[in-house]
Amino acid sequence: MSIPIAAPEPLTDGTLRVTPLGGLGEVGRNMTVFEFDGKLLIVDCGVLFPEEHQPGVDLILPDFEPIKDRLDDIVGVVLTHGHEDHIGAVPYLLRLKQDIPLIGSSLTLALVEAKLKEHRIKSYSLTVKEGDNEELGPFQLEFIAVNHSIPDALAVAIRTPAGLVLATGDFKMDQLPLDGRLTDLRAFSRLGEEGIDLFLVDSTNADIPGFTPLERSIGPVLEQVIAQAPRRVIVASFASHVHRVQQVLDAAHAHGRRVALLGRSMVRNMTIAADLGYLHVPDNVLIDYRKARDLPDDKIVYMSTGSQGEPMAVLSRMANLDHAIEPGPGDTVILASSLIPGNENAVYRVIDGLTRLGADVVHKANAQVHVSGHAAAGELLYCYNILKPKNVLPIHGEYRHLIANAKLAQDTGIPQERTLIADNGTVIDLKDGDARIVGQLDLGFVYVDGSTVGEITDADLKDRRILGEEGFISVIVVVDPSTGSIVSGPEIHARGVAEDDAVFDDVVPKITAALKEAVGNGVRDNHALSQVVRRTIGRWVNQKLRRRPMIVPMIIEA
Missing domain, CATH: 3.60.15.10 (Ribonuclease Z/Hydroxyacylglutathione hydrolase-like)
Known part of the structure:
Protein backbone atom coordinates (compact mmCIF):
# COMPACT_ATOMS: atom_id res chain seq x y z
CA MET A 1 0.00 0.00 0.00
CA PHE A 211 -4.66 -14.96 23.00
CA THR A 212 -0.90 -14.78 23.39
CA PRO A 213 0.29 -17.62 25.67
CA LEU A 214 1.53 -16.83 29.17
CA GLU A 215 5.19 -15.96 29.71
CA ARG A 216 5.31 -18.31 32.68
CA SER A 217 4.56 -21.26 30.37
CA ILE A 218 8.10 -20.91 29.02
CA GLY A 219 9.90 -21.49 32.34
CA PRO A 220 9.10 -25.22 32.70
CA VAL A 221 10.07 -25.89 29.07
CA LEU A 222 13.43 -24.15 29.48
CA GLU A 223 14.01 -26.00 32.74
CA GLN A 224 13.25 -29.35 31.11
CA VAL A 225 15.54 -28.72 28.13
CA ILE A 226 18.37 -27.57 30.40
CA ALA A 227 17.85 -30.52 32.75
CA GLN A 228 18.11 -33.02 29.89
CA ALA A 229 21.03 -31.36 28.06
CA PRO A 230 24.11 -33.63 28.20
CA ARG A 231 26.69 -30.91 27.57
CA ARG A 232 26.77 -27.14 27.19
CA VAL A 233 23.57 -25.10 26.77
CA ILE A 234 23.53 -21.92 24.68
CA VAL A 235 20.40 -19.76 24.90
CA ALA A 236 19.95 -16.94 22.39
CA SER A 237 17.46 -14.18 23.08
CA PHE A 238 16.91 -10.47 22.62
CA ALA A 239 19.46 -8.54 24.65
CA SER A 240 16.64 -6.67 26.41
CA HIS A 241 14.40 -9.64 27.29
CA VAL A 242 14.80 -9.43 31.07
CA HIS A 243 12.02 -11.97 31.76
CA ARG A 244 13.61 -14.60 29.52
CA VAL A 245 17.05 -14.11 31.08
CA GLN A 246 15.43 -14.42 34.51
CA GLN A 247 13.90 -17.75 33.51
CA VAL A 248 17.25 -19.00 32.22
CA LEU A 249 19.02 -17.95 35.42
CA ASP A 250 16.41 -19.72 37.54
CA ALA A 251 16.47 -22.90 35.43
CA ALA A 252 20.28 -23.03 35.44
CA HIS A 253 20.40 -22.48 39.19
CA ALA A 254 17.86 -25.25 39.76
CA HIS A 255 20.08 -27.74 37.91
CA GLY A 256 23.46 -26.74 39.28
CA ARG A 257 24.66 -24.81 36.27
CA ARG A 258 26.27 -21.41 36.08
CA VAL A 259 25.44 -18.76 33.50
CA ALA A 260 27.79 -16.64 31.38
CA LEU A 261 26.38 -13.65 29.50
CA LEU A 262 27.71 -13.18 25.97
CA GLY A 263 27.45 -10.08 23.82
CA ARG A 264 28.12 -6.49 24.81
CA SER A 265 24.46 -5.44 24.68
CA MET A 266 23.37 -8.47 26.72
CA VAL A 267 25.93 -7.75 29.45
CA ARG A 268 25.10 -4.02 29.48
CA ASN A 269 21.33 -4.44 29.58
CA MET A 270 21.27 -7.17 32.21
CA THR A 271 23.67 -5.22 34.41
CA ILE A 272 21.29 -2.27 34.26
CA ALA A 273 18.25 -4.50 34.93
CA ALA A 274 19.95 -6.11 37.93
CA ASP A 275 21.07 -2.78 39.36
CA LEU A 276 17.50 -1.42 39.13
CA GLY A 277 15.98 -4.54 40.67
CA TYR A 278 14.22 -5.86 37.57
CA LEU A 279 16.52 -8.91 37.30
CA HIS A 280 17.06 -11.08 40.36
CA VAL A 281 20.32 -13.00 40.07
CA PRO A 282 20.64 -16.11 42.29
CA ASP A 283 23.80 -16.22 44.35
CA ASN A 284 26.90 -17.59 42.64
CA VAL A 285 25.17 -18.18 39.28
CA LEU A 286 26.76 -15.61 36.98
CA ILE A 287 30.32 -16.23 35.83
CA ASP A 288 32.63 -14.47 33.38
CA TYR A 289 32.59 -16.39 30.09
CA ARG A 290 36.40 -16.68 30.05
CA LYS A 291 36.30 -18.53 33.38
CA ALA A 292 33.24 -20.50 32.27
CA ARG A 293 35.34 -22.41 29.74
CA ASP A 294 37.14 -24.07 32.66
CA LEU A 295 33.88 -25.57 33.97
CA PRO A 296 32.65 -29.06 33.01
CA ASP A 297 30.42 -28.91 29.93
CA ASP A 298 27.35 -30.01 31.89
CA LYS A 299 27.73 -27.19 34.40
CA ILE A 300 27.41 -24.13 32.14
CA VAL A 301 24.73 -22.17 30.28
CA TYR A 302 25.72 -19.40 27.87
CA MET A 303 23.15 -16.62 27.44
CA SER A 304 23.84 -14.85 24.16
CA THR A 305 22.58 -12.40 21.59
CA GLY A 306 21.94 -13.30 17.96
CA SER A 307 18.48 -14.87 17.99
CA GLN A 308 17.61 -13.02 14.76
CA GLY A 309 20.58 -14.32 12.78
CA GLU A 310 22.44 -10.99 12.84
CA PRO A 311 25.76 -11.64 11.07
CA MET A 312 27.96 -10.06 13.75
CA ALA A 313 26.02 -11.27 16.80
CA VAL A 314 27.42 -13.99 19.03
CA LEU A 315 25.27 -16.90 17.83
CA SER A 316 26.01 -16.31 14.14
CA ARG A 317 29.71 -16.14 14.90
CA MET A 318 29.47 -19.42 16.80
CA ALA A 319 27.71 -21.05 13.85
CA ASN A 320 30.54 -19.82 11.60
CA LEU A 321 33.22 -21.02 14.04
CA ASP A 322 34.29 -17.41 14.47
CA HIS A 323 33.91 -17.31 18.25
CA ALA A 324 35.90 -18.69 21.18
CA ILE A 325 32.95 -20.97 21.97
CA GLU A 326 32.47 -23.51 19.19
CA PRO A 327 29.25 -25.56 19.37
CA GLY A 328 29.56 -29.27 18.69
CA PRO A 329 27.92 -32.68 19.19
CA GLY A 330 26.01 -32.93 22.47
CA ASP A 331 25.59 -29.16 22.85
CA THR A 332 22.06 -27.73 23.05
CA VAL A 333 21.20 -24.38 21.49
CA ILE A 334 17.89 -22.72 22.40
CA LEU A 335 16.55 -19.86 20.26
CA ALA A 336 14.25 -18.21 22.78
CA SER A 337 12.66 -15.60 20.54
CA SER A 338 10.17 -15.18 17.73
CA LEU A 339 11.16 -14.30 14.18
CA ILE A 340 11.02 -10.64 13.24
CA PRO A 341 9.59 -10.45 9.69
CA GLY A 342 12.41 -10.30 7.17
CA ASN A 343 14.86 -12.23 9.36
CA GLU A 344 13.63 -15.73 8.54
CA ASN A 345 16.36 -16.70 6.07
CA ALA A 346 19.15 -15.41 8.30
CA VAL A 347 17.80 -17.34 11.31
CA TYR A 348 17.39 -20.59 9.37
CA ARG A 349 20.95 -20.27 8.07
CA VAL A 350 22.18 -20.07 11.66
CA ILE A 351 20.02 -23.06 12.64
CA ASP A 352 21.43 -25.05 9.71
CA GLY A 353 24.99 -24.05 10.60
CA LEU A 354 24.58 -25.10 14.23
CA THR A 355 22.91 -28.36 13.23
CA ARG A 356 25.76 -29.13 10.80
CA LEU A 357 28.18 -28.74 13.72
CA GLY A 358 26.24 -31.40 15.61
CA ALA A 359 24.32 -29.22 18.07
CA ASP A 360 20.72 -29.95 19.03
CA VAL A 361 18.81 -26.76 18.14
CA VAL A 362 15.59 -26.04 20.02
CA HIS A 363 13.42 -23.21 18.68
CA LYS A 364 9.84 -21.98 18.60
CA ALA A 365 8.88 -24.35 15.80
CA ASN A 366 9.75 -27.49 17.79
CA ALA A 367 9.28 -26.43 21.42
CA GLN A 368 7.52 -23.67 23.34
CA VAL A 369 10.65 -21.72 24.21
CA HIS A 370 9.22 -18.28 23.42
CA VAL A 371 5.94 -16.41 23.51
CA GLY A 444 12.65 7.79 2.82
CA PHE A 445 14.96 5.41 4.61
CA VAL A 446 17.90 6.90 6.49
CA TYR A 447 20.72 4.37 6.57
CA VAL A 448 23.41 4.13 9.24
CA ASP A 449 26.46 2.64 7.53
CA GLY A 450 29.54 2.49 9.70
CA SER A 451 30.22 6.06 10.79
CA THR A 452 27.95 7.64 8.17
CA VAL A 453 24.31 8.56 8.70
CA GLY A 454 22.04 9.27 5.75
CA GLU A 455 24.82 9.38 3.17
CA ILE A 456 24.14 5.93 1.74
CA THR A 457 21.30 5.99 -0.79
CA ASP A 458 19.08 3.32 -2.32
CA ALA A 459 21.21 3.69 -5.49
CA ASP A 460 24.31 2.81 -3.45
CA LEU A 461 22.58 -0.28 -2.09
CA LYS A 462 21.58 -1.28 -5.61
CA ASP A 463 25.23 -1.02 -6.63
CA ARG A 464 26.22 -3.21 -3.67
CA ARG A 465 23.61 -5.82 -4.60
CA ILE A 466 24.83 -5.84 -8.20
CA LEU A 467 28.43 -6.25 -7.05
CA GLY A 468 27.45 -9.10 -4.75
CA GLU A 469 25.12 -10.89 -7.15
CA GLU A 470 26.33 -10.09 -10.67
CA GLY A 471 30.00 -9.20 -10.35
CA PHE A 472 32.23 -6.40 -11.60
CA ILE A 473 33.91 -5.59 -14.95
CA SER A 474 36.43 -2.84 -15.61
CA VAL A 475 37.47 -1.86 -19.15
CA ILE A 476 40.59 0.28 -19.65
CA VAL A 477 41.22 2.00 -22.97
CA VAL A 478 44.05 4.44 -23.69
CA VAL A 479 43.28 6.91 -26.49
CA ASP A 480 45.17 9.64 -28.34
CA PRO A 481 43.44 12.92 -27.34
CA SER A 482 44.16 14.60 -30.65
CA THR A 483 42.94 11.85 -32.98
CA GLY A 484 40.76 9.75 -30.69
CA SER A 485 42.51 6.61 -31.93
CA ILE A 486 43.11 3.71 -29.54
CA VAL A 487 46.69 3.59 -28.26
CA SER A 488 46.26 0.64 -25.90
CA GLY A 489 43.49 -1.75 -24.93
CA PRO A 490 40.70 -2.47 -24.48
CA GLU A 491 41.96 -4.28 -21.37
CA ILE A 492 39.22 -6.11 -19.47
CA HIS A 493 39.33 -7.23 -15.83
CA ALA A 494 36.44 -8.96 -14.10
CA ARG A 495 35.53 -10.31 -10.69
CA GLY A 496 32.66 -12.66 -10.02
CA VAL A 497 31.49 -12.75 -13.66
CA ALA A 498 33.34 -15.58 -15.39
CA GLU A 499 35.88 -18.22 -14.44
CA ASP A 500 38.55 -16.77 -16.75
CA ASP A 501 39.03 -13.30 -18.24
CA ALA A 502 39.82 -15.05 -21.55
CA VAL A 503 36.07 -15.39 -22.05
CA PHE A 504 36.04 -11.66 -22.91
CA ASP A 505 38.39 -12.08 -25.88
CA ASP A 506 35.39 -12.21 -28.23
CA VAL A 507 34.07 -8.81 -27.13
CA VAL A 508 37.36 -6.88 -27.43
CA PRO A 509 37.04 -6.42 -31.22
CA LYS A 510 33.44 -5.27 -30.75
CA ILE A 511 34.51 -2.58 -28.26
CA THR A 512 37.33 -1.47 -30.59
CA ALA A 513 34.95 -1.24 -33.56
CA ALA A 514 32.34 0.70 -31.56
CA LEU A 515 34.95 3.20 -30.38
CA LYS A 516 36.33 3.70 -33.91
CA GLU A 517 32.80 4.30 -35.19
CA ALA A 518 32.14 6.86 -32.45
CA VAL A 519 35.43 8.66 -33.10
CA GLY A 520 34.65 8.64 -36.81
CA ASN A 521 31.38 10.41 -36.01
CA GLY A 522 33.28 13.16 -34.21
CA VAL A 523 32.93 11.92 -30.62
CA ARG A 524 35.91 13.00 -28.50
CA ASP A 525 34.39 13.45 -25.01
CA ASN A 526 35.73 10.84 -22.60
CA HIS A 527 32.38 10.40 -20.87
CA ALA A 528 30.61 9.76 -24.17
CA LEU A 529 33.28 7.25 -25.19
CA SER A 530 32.92 5.54 -21.79
CA GLN A 531 29.20 5.14 -22.43
CA VAL A 532 29.96 3.53 -25.81
CA VAL A 533 32.19 0.99 -24.03
CA ARG A 534 29.58 0.39 -21.30
CA ARG A 535 26.75 -0.26 -23.78
CA THR A 536 28.84 -2.52 -26.01
CA ILE A 537 30.17 -4.84 -23.32
CA GLY A 538 26.90 -4.66 -21.35
CA ARG A 539 24.86 -6.01 -24.30
CA TRP A 540 27.42 -8.72 -24.99
CA VAL A 541 27.63 -9.93 -21.36
CA ASN A 542 23.85 -9.97 -21.06
CA GLN A 543 23.41 -12.00 -24.25
CA LYS A 544 26.33 -14.41 -23.85
CA LEU A 545 26.63 -14.81 -20.07
CA ARG A 546 23.11 -13.84 -18.94
CA ARG A 547 24.60 -11.49 -16.37
CA ARG A 548 24.15 -7.80 -15.52
CA PRO A 549 27.40 -6.90 -13.73
CA MET A 550 28.58 -3.48 -12.64
CA ILE A 551 30.65 -2.09 -15.53
CA VAL A 552 33.28 0.61 -14.97
CA PRO A 553 34.84 1.85 -18.24
CA MET A 554 37.96 4.04 -17.97
CA ILE A 555 39.06 6.14 -20.95
CA ILE A 556 42.61 7.39 -20.39
CA GLU A 557 44.28 9.99 -22.58
CA ALA A 558 47.83 9.08 -23.62
Missing part, protein backbone atom coordinates in the same frame (compact mmCIF):
# COMPACT_ATOMS: atom_id res chain seq x y z
CA SER A 2 1.20 3.50 -0.79
CA ILE A 3 -0.74 6.72 -0.35
CA PRO A 4 -0.08 9.28 -3.13
CA ILE A 5 2.19 12.15 -2.11
CA ALA A 6 0.10 15.22 -1.28
CA ALA A 7 1.07 18.31 0.71
CA PRO A 8 -0.97 18.43 3.92
CA GLU A 9 -3.57 21.11 4.45
CA PRO A 10 -2.56 24.02 6.71
CA LEU A 11 -3.09 23.12 10.37
CA THR A 12 -6.10 24.96 11.73
CA ASP A 13 -6.56 26.23 15.29
CA GLY A 14 -7.79 23.64 17.76
CA THR A 15 -6.65 20.70 15.61
CA LEU A 16 -4.24 17.93 16.65
CA ARG A 17 -2.00 16.71 13.84
CA VAL A 18 -0.65 13.15 13.99
CA THR A 19 2.17 12.07 11.66
CA PRO A 20 3.81 8.63 11.91
CA LEU A 21 7.42 8.83 10.71
CA GLY A 22 8.03 5.09 11.11
CA GLY A 23 6.47 1.83 12.25
CA LEU A 24 3.72 1.54 9.62
CA GLY A 25 4.18 -1.14 7.00
CA GLU A 26 7.20 -2.44 8.91
CA VAL A 27 8.18 -3.88 12.30
CA GLY A 28 10.60 -1.23 13.52
CA ARG A 29 11.44 2.51 13.28
CA ASN A 30 8.47 3.33 15.53
CA MET A 31 8.06 7.09 15.77
CA THR A 32 4.96 9.30 15.79
CA VAL A 33 4.84 13.11 15.91
CA PHE A 34 1.91 14.96 17.49
CA GLU A 35 1.47 18.67 16.78
CA PHE A 36 -0.82 21.11 18.58
CA ASP A 37 -0.67 24.87 18.92
CA GLY A 38 2.77 25.08 17.30
CA LYS A 39 4.39 22.49 19.60
CA LEU A 40 5.53 18.94 18.82
CA LEU A 41 5.40 15.83 21.00
CA ILE A 42 7.18 12.69 19.82
CA VAL A 43 6.22 9.19 20.94
CA ASP A 44 9.04 6.66 20.46
CA CYS A 45 12.10 6.95 18.25
CA GLY A 46 13.28 3.53 17.15
CA VAL A 47 15.37 1.78 14.52
CA LEU A 48 14.69 -0.85 11.90
CA PHE A 49 17.22 -3.60 11.33
CA PRO A 50 18.39 -4.16 7.74
CA GLU A 51 17.37 -7.07 5.55
CA GLU A 52 19.45 -9.04 3.07
CA HIS A 53 18.74 -6.61 0.22
CA GLN A 54 20.39 -3.81 2.22
CA PRO A 55 24.02 -5.03 2.35
CA GLY A 56 26.45 -3.21 4.61
CA VAL A 57 23.74 -1.25 6.44
CA ASP A 58 23.90 -1.32 10.24
CA LEU A 59 20.61 0.39 11.14
CA ILE A 60 17.73 2.19 9.45
CA LEU A 61 16.38 5.37 11.08
CA PRO A 62 13.10 7.23 10.76
CA ASP A 63 13.28 10.14 8.34
CA PHE A 64 13.66 13.21 10.58
CA GLU A 65 13.34 15.63 7.64
CA PRO A 66 9.83 16.91 8.54
CA ILE A 67 11.01 18.02 12.00
CA LYS A 68 14.62 19.07 11.32
CA ASP A 69 13.65 22.73 11.06
CA ARG A 70 11.39 22.54 14.11
CA LEU A 71 13.62 21.06 16.78
CA ASP A 72 12.98 24.02 19.09
CA ASP A 73 9.24 23.23 18.95
CA ILE A 74 9.71 19.72 20.39
CA VAL A 75 8.50 19.64 24.00
CA GLY A 76 9.64 16.08 24.60
CA VAL A 77 10.09 12.50 23.40
CA VAL A 78 7.96 9.93 25.23
CA LEU A 79 9.49 6.45 25.13
CA THR A 80 6.98 3.68 25.77
CA HIS A 81 9.55 0.96 26.52
CA GLY A 82 13.19 -0.01 26.07
CA HIS A 83 13.26 -2.09 22.90
CA GLU A 84 15.55 -1.00 20.08
CA ASP A 85 12.69 -0.49 17.64
CA HIS A 86 11.36 2.18 20.02
CA ILE A 87 14.52 3.79 21.46
CA GLY A 88 17.37 2.95 19.08
CA ALA A 89 17.18 6.18 17.03
CA VAL A 90 17.18 8.51 20.05
CA PRO A 91 20.96 9.18 19.87
CA TYR A 92 20.63 10.19 16.22
CA LEU A 93 17.76 12.57 17.00
CA LEU A 94 19.68 14.09 19.90
CA ARG A 95 22.69 14.64 17.64
CA LEU A 96 20.50 17.31 16.02
CA LYS A 97 19.60 18.90 19.37
CA GLN A 98 20.91 17.45 22.63
CA ASP A 99 18.54 19.09 25.10
CA ILE A 100 15.30 17.56 23.82
CA PRO A 101 13.68 16.11 26.99
CA LEU A 102 13.23 12.34 27.18
CA ILE A 103 10.30 10.94 29.16
CA GLY A 104 9.99 7.28 30.16
CA SER A 105 10.08 4.70 32.91
CA SER A 106 13.23 4.08 34.94
CA LEU A 107 14.37 0.98 33.03
CA THR A 108 13.60 2.54 29.65
CA LEU A 109 15.58 5.68 30.42
CA ALA A 110 18.46 3.68 31.89
CA LEU A 111 18.77 1.69 28.65
CA VAL A 112 18.58 4.87 26.57
CA GLU A 113 21.14 6.68 28.69
CA ALA A 114 23.58 3.78 28.30
CA LYS A 115 23.25 4.15 24.53
CA LEU A 116 23.65 7.92 24.72
CA LYS A 117 26.80 7.52 26.78
CA GLU A 118 28.36 5.57 23.90
CA HIS A 119 27.49 8.52 21.63
CA ARG A 120 28.86 10.98 24.23
CA ILE A 121 25.49 12.66 24.63
CA LYS A 122 24.12 13.73 28.01
CA SER A 123 20.34 13.53 28.11
CA TYR A 124 17.70 15.65 29.81
CA SER A 125 15.26 13.10 31.14
CA LEU A 126 12.11 12.85 33.22
CA THR A 127 11.33 9.52 34.87
CA VAL A 128 7.66 8.59 35.07
CA LYS A 129 5.67 5.57 36.20
CA GLU A 130 2.18 4.25 35.73
CA GLY A 131 -0.45 6.61 37.14
CA ASP A 132 1.70 9.70 36.69
CA ASN A 133 0.39 12.79 34.91
CA GLU A 134 2.68 15.31 33.26
CA GLU A 135 2.16 18.51 31.29
CA LEU A 136 4.42 19.20 28.33
CA GLY A 137 3.45 22.39 26.55
CA PRO A 138 -0.13 22.00 25.35
CA PHE A 139 -0.06 18.20 25.91
CA GLN A 140 -1.47 16.64 29.07
CA LEU A 141 0.04 13.15 29.46
CA GLU A 142 -1.12 10.23 31.54
CA PHE A 143 0.96 7.06 31.77
CA ILE A 144 -0.65 3.62 32.01
CA ALA A 145 0.98 0.29 32.84
CA VAL A 146 1.03 -2.25 30.02
CA ASN A 147 2.47 -5.73 29.96
CA HIS A 148 5.12 -6.53 27.34
CA SER A 149 8.24 -8.67 26.91
CA ILE A 150 10.31 -6.07 28.75
CA PRO A 151 9.55 -4.62 32.19
CA ASP A 152 8.29 -1.10 32.77
CA ALA A 153 6.39 -0.64 29.49
CA LEU A 154 3.90 2.22 29.40
CA ALA A 155 0.99 3.32 27.25
CA VAL A 156 0.40 7.07 27.08
CA ALA A 157 -2.84 9.00 26.99
CA ILE A 158 -2.45 12.40 25.33
CA ARG A 159 -5.03 15.08 26.09
CA THR A 160 -5.38 18.29 24.11
CA PRO A 161 -8.38 20.55 23.43
CA ALA A 162 -8.68 18.64 20.13
CA GLY A 163 -9.42 15.37 21.90
CA LEU A 164 -8.03 12.39 23.80
CA VAL A 165 -5.53 10.04 22.15
CA LEU A 166 -4.38 6.71 23.57
CA ALA A 167 -1.13 5.21 22.22
CA THR A 168 -0.52 1.69 23.52
CA GLY A 169 3.11 1.25 22.53
CA ASP A 170 3.79 -2.50 22.40
CA PHE A 171 1.58 -4.49 24.75
CA LYS A 172 -0.22 -7.72 25.50
CA MET A 173 -2.63 -8.81 28.23
CA ASP A 174 -0.78 -11.60 30.06
CA GLN A 175 -3.00 -12.32 33.05
CA LEU A 176 -0.23 -14.01 35.06
CA PRO A 177 2.85 -11.91 34.25
CA LEU A 178 6.20 -12.91 35.71
CA ASP A 179 6.65 -9.53 37.38
CA GLY A 180 2.99 -9.25 38.49
CA ARG A 181 2.53 -6.10 36.41
CA LEU A 182 -0.72 -6.33 34.46
CA THR A 183 -1.91 -4.21 31.59
CA ASP A 184 -4.10 -1.74 33.48
CA LEU A 185 -7.52 -2.50 32.01
CA ARG A 186 -9.18 -0.45 34.75
CA ALA A 187 -7.35 2.62 33.46
CA PHE A 188 -8.30 1.64 29.90
CA SER A 189 -11.93 1.40 30.98
CA ARG A 190 -11.80 4.80 32.67
CA LEU A 191 -10.34 6.37 29.54
CA GLY A 192 -13.02 4.67 27.49
CA GLU A 193 -15.70 6.23 29.69
CA GLU A 194 -14.03 9.61 29.22
CA GLY A 195 -14.15 9.09 25.46
CA ILE A 196 -11.14 8.20 23.31
CA ASP A 197 -11.07 10.18 20.11
CA LEU A 198 -8.12 8.35 18.51
CA PHE A 199 -6.65 4.97 19.42
CA LEU A 200 -3.11 4.16 18.21
CA VAL A 201 -2.79 0.42 18.77
CA ASP A 202 -0.10 -2.24 18.36
CA SER A 203 -0.87 -4.45 15.33
CA THR A 204 1.99 -6.98 15.33
CA ASN A 205 -0.15 -10.02 16.24
CA ALA A 206 -3.50 -8.76 14.96
CA ASP A 207 -3.65 -11.59 12.40
CA ILE A 208 -3.12 -14.29 15.05
CA PRO A 209 -6.41 -15.57 16.55
CA GLY A 210 -6.99 -16.07 20.23
CA SER A 372 5.27 -13.09 21.83
CA GLY A 373 5.14 -9.77 23.62
CA HIS A 374 2.25 -8.51 21.49
CA ALA A 375 -1.52 -8.79 21.85
CA ALA A 376 -3.24 -11.31 19.59
CA ALA A 377 -6.66 -10.80 18.01
CA GLY A 378 -8.64 -11.85 21.09
CA GLU A 379 -6.86 -9.34 23.30
CA LEU A 380 -7.31 -6.56 20.77
CA LEU A 381 -11.05 -7.27 20.58
CA TYR A 382 -11.25 -6.87 24.37
CA CYS A 383 -9.51 -3.50 24.07
CA TYR A 384 -11.89 -2.25 21.39
CA ASN A 385 -14.91 -3.32 23.41
CA ILE A 386 -13.57 -1.71 26.59
CA LEU A 387 -12.39 1.52 25.00
CA LYS A 388 -14.98 2.02 22.24
CA PRO A 389 -12.75 4.58 20.47
CA LYS A 390 -14.24 6.97 17.93
CA ASN A 391 -11.28 6.55 15.54
CA VAL A 392 -8.57 3.90 15.23
CA LEU A 393 -5.08 4.13 13.73
CA PRO A 394 -3.38 0.70 13.68
CA ILE A 395 0.39 1.11 14.12
CA HIS A 396 3.47 -1.08 14.60
CA GLY A 397 3.16 -3.74 11.94
CA GLU A 398 3.46 -4.70 8.32
CA TYR A 399 0.44 -3.99 6.12
CA ARG A 400 -1.20 -7.36 6.68
CA HIS A 401 -1.06 -6.64 10.42
CA LEU A 402 -2.48 -3.12 10.04
CA ILE A 403 -5.37 -4.33 7.88
CA ALA A 404 -6.12 -7.27 10.21
CA ASN A 405 -6.21 -4.84 13.15
CA ALA A 406 -8.55 -2.48 11.29
CA LYS A 407 -10.91 -5.38 10.55
CA LEU A 408 -10.98 -6.31 14.24
CA ALA A 409 -11.97 -2.73 15.07
CA GLN A 410 -14.71 -2.85 12.44
CA ASP A 411 -15.98 -6.18 13.83
CA THR A 412 -16.63 -4.43 17.15
CA GLY A 413 -18.73 -1.75 15.46
CA ILE A 414 -16.24 0.98 14.61
CA PRO A 415 -17.17 2.32 11.14
CA GLN A 416 -14.76 1.53 8.32
CA GLU A 417 -14.25 5.21 7.54
CA ARG A 418 -13.01 5.71 11.12
CA THR A 419 -10.38 2.95 10.93
CA LEU A 420 -7.46 4.66 9.22
CA ILE A 421 -4.97 2.59 7.25
CA ALA A 422 -1.97 4.88 6.98
CA ASP A 423 1.61 4.85 5.76
CA ASN A 424 4.76 6.39 7.17
CA GLY A 425 4.36 10.11 6.49
CA THR A 426 0.56 10.05 6.38
CA VAL A 427 -0.74 13.25 7.99
CA ILE A 428 -3.88 12.86 10.10
CA ASP A 429 -5.83 15.72 11.68
CA LEU A 430 -8.09 15.23 14.70
CA LYS A 431 -10.76 17.72 15.70
CA ASP A 432 -14.23 17.43 17.25
CA GLY A 433 -14.00 13.64 17.36
CA ASP A 434 -13.24 13.36 13.65
CA ALA A 435 -9.88 11.99 12.41
CA ARG A 436 -9.13 12.30 8.73
CA ILE A 437 -6.15 11.97 6.40
CA VAL A 438 -5.14 15.41 5.09
CA GLY A 439 -1.85 14.72 3.31
CA GLN A 440 1.11 12.45 2.69
CA LEU A 441 4.77 13.35 3.18
CA ASP A 442 7.49 11.91 0.97
CA LEU A 443 9.67 10.02 3.45
